[in-house]
Amino acid sequence: MSVAFVPERLRGKAEVNQETLQRLLEENDQLIRCIVEYQSKGRATDCVQYQHILHRNLIYLATIADATPPSAQKTGD
Numbered sequence: 001m002s003v004a005f006v007p008e009r010l011r012g013k014a015e016v017n018q019e020t021l022q023r024l025l026e027e028n029d030q031l032i033r034c035i036v037e038y039q040s041k042g043r044a045t046d047c048v049q050y051q052h053i054l055h056r057n058l059i060y061l062a063t064i065a066d067a068t069p070p071s072a073q074k075t076g077d
Contacts, residue, residue: 016064028057 031054038047 024057
């Protein structure tokens with residue numbers, strides 16, 4: 001199960017920290033590898049569930065990025 005999935009009763013109460021973000025990025029890496037593998041084997045329909053999870057994770061990360069004040073975001077400089 002995706003770390004981005006949070007039951008309705010717990011939404012908005014979880015603390016987002018660097019460890020959680022790193023786990024989510026690692027999960028996304030695995031999902032992409034799995035999707036690519038299924039597609040290369042001609043099993044595109046089998047990877048749809050993984051694409052949905054990846055999409056949800058990316059939306060979650062984008063939401064966090066949008067909610068983070070610019071002064072709290074790290075720059076790549």
